[in-house]
Amino acid sequence: MRETNFLIENNARQLWHPMAHPADMQANPPRIITSARGVEITDIHGKTVLDGVGGLWNVNLGYSCDPIKQAIKDQLDELPYYSTFRGTTNAPSIELAYELAEWFKPDGLSRAFFTSGGSDSVETCLRLARQYHRVNGQPERTKFIALKKGYHGTHFGGASVNGNQHFRRNYEPLLPGVYHLPAPWPYRNPFGTEDGAEIAAAIGRLFEEEIAFQGADTIAALILEPVLGSGGIIVPHESFLPLMREICDRHGILLIADEVITAFGRTGAWTGSRLWGIKPDLMSTAKAITNGYFPFGVAMISETIAQAFESNKNTLATISHGYTYSGHPIGAAAAIATLKEIRRLDVAANAAARGGELGRGLDGLKARHELVGDVRGIGLMWALELVGDRAKKTAAAKDVMQKVQDVAYEAGVLVRTSGANVIISPPLVITAGDVARIVAALDAGLSAAGGR
Numbered sequence: 387m388r389e390t391n392f393l394i395e396n397n398a399r400q401l402w403h404p405m406a407h408p409a410d411m412q413a414n415p416p417r418i419i420t421s422a423r424g425v426e427i428t429d430i431h432g433k434t435v436l437d438g439v440g441g442l443w444n445v446n447l448g449y450s451c452d453p454i455k456q457a458i459k460d461q462l463d464e465l466p467y468y469s470t471f472r473g474t475t476n477a478p479s480i481e482l483a484y485e486l487a488e489w490f491k492p493d494g495l496s497r498a499f500f501t502s503g504g505s506d507s508v509e510t511c512l513r514l515a516r517q518y519h520r521v522n523g524q525p526e527r528t529k530f531i532a533l534k535k536g537y538h539g540t541h542f543g544g545a546s547v548n549g550n551q552h553f554r555r556n557y558e559p560l561l562p563g564v565y566h567l568p569a570p571w572p573y574r575n576p577f578g579t580e581d582g583a584e585i586a587a588a589i590g591r592l593f594e595e596e597i598a599f600q601g602a603d604t605i606a607a608l609i610l611e612p613v614l615g616s617g618g619i620i621v622p623h624e625s626f627l628p629l630m631r632e633i634c635d636r637h638g639i640l641l642i643a644d645e646v647i648t649a650f651g652r653t654g655a656w657t658g659s660r661l662w663g664i665k666p667d668l669m670s671t672a673k674a675i676t677n678g679y680f681p682f683g684v685a686m687i688s689e690t691i692a693q694a695f696e697s698n699k700n701t702l703a704t705i706s707h708g709y710t711y712s713g714h715p716i717g718a719a720a721a722i723a724t725l726k727e728i729r730r731l732d733v734a735a736n737a738a739a740r741g742g743e744l745g746r747g748l749d750g751l752k753a754r755h756e757l758v759g760d761v762r763g764i765g766l767m768w769a770l771e772l773v774g775d776r777a778k779k780t781a782a783a784k785d786v787m788q789k790v791q792d793v794a795y796e797a798g799v800l801v802r803t804s805g806a807n808v809i810i811s812p813p814l815v816i817t818a819g820d821v822a823r824i825v826a827a828l829d830a831g832l833s834a835a836g837g838r
């Protein structure tokens with residue numbers, strides 16, 4: 387690796403960063419992370435902090451997971467790459483598909499389509515949903531319904547079902563035939579209530595109305611995150627997903643659960659679908675499946691959809707979709723090792739326990755700091771929404787957000803800010819002591835930003 391001065395000098399010069407203005411990155415270069423151990427990361431200046439971001443919601447087991455590293459090294463020696471396109475396959479992807487069918491049995495999902503990440507998995511689900519209806523003799527079912535504030539990656543399909551204009555405007559026009567419902571969000575919604583059950587019922591009514599307006603036989607699928615992540619950690623009322631499932635069933639609409647963040651334990655349950663007691667027709671996953679050590683994802687498919695494709699001998703059922711790295715043997719080997727580790731360490735249980743502690747700590751911060759307008763989350767995905775005025779719920783200024791983040795970092799914890807939200811998504815293996823560190827660092831950040 388080049389020396390420190392070269393890296394600092396060239397930071398953001400030739401590299402355009404995702405979700406950032408290139409000129410802003412040049413003016414305010416990002417922190418250069420050079421190493422990591424356990425749940426801590428170290429920057430180029432030698433400062434070590436607790437990673438309250440968990441990489442990017444993906445390094446659930448932290449940075450020192452030797453079984454995954456070893457599986458990657460062994461697989462590199464054995465077979466560094468071979469394609470799974472028609473005609474060839476590789477051993478780790480066969481084994482992983484078997485393991486995933488077991489893993490997702492409680493969700494009713496039994497077939498795996500491998501991808502290179504979350505956006506690919508979402509795209510795969512959207513495409514397979516349309517194709518399923520063709521295979522099933524209903525080719526006019528092509529439309530998608532999604533939630534405002536939802537995040538589904540950046541491919542054109544995913545961006546089209548995305549529910550945040552921030553990710554849409556510069557890339558319009560997007561896919562036609564996509565319609566959005568309000569998010570199940572007590573803090574901000576158009577229904578004039580903070581009651582989660584009422585909000586869920588109101589969205590259900592809007593969904594029914596939209597179906598009647600569009601014609602049920604034109605709608606392919608509803609896509610949603612069981613807990614909305616990037617949109618600011620919106621935890622729906624427990625009645626919401628069962629209601630959406632029931633409406634979809636009544637109208638022959640598929641339900642795609644986008645679990646790129648929520649699969650593999652982050653909510654305190656092994657999947658977000660299980661958390662709410664529903665079975666999706668398709669599920670997009672990625673991120674934690676390899677603990678972030680290799681770019682990999684999987685779209686999981688229900689038995690009903692699988693049967694429709696597998697029993698149809700027509701070319702309609704040929705899957706004309708896939709990626710060079712679908713079923714990459716290194717990713718598959720990493721995922722097999724990851725599944726073993728997350729099961730052994732029961733990270734979902736730890737996410738639930740530490741999440742309870744973290745939630746109580748963040749509630750304490752709200753009690754102490756006027757700046758905190760809302761605290762919301764579940765398991766180990768939390769947000770503090772910062773406001774300039776609590777009564778009016780005006781978003782906190784950009785420099786306030788930066789101050790909170792910078793001071794928290796100085797105090798030993800990296801957190802992420804997104805708009806007026808401070809997002810906390812640490813590895814799922816954190817201890818009670820780590821939770822206390824996160825709360826203390828945020829306390830320092832909020833105090834410095836003038837929140838006392």
Ligand SMILES: Cc1ncc(COP(=O)(O)O)c(C=O)c1O
Nearest residue numbers: 503504505537538539644646647
């Ligand atoms: C729910 C959800 N879907 C899709 C994606 C896109 O995943 P990727 O960034 O791996 O393409 C993300 C990424 O954060 C996500 O949170």
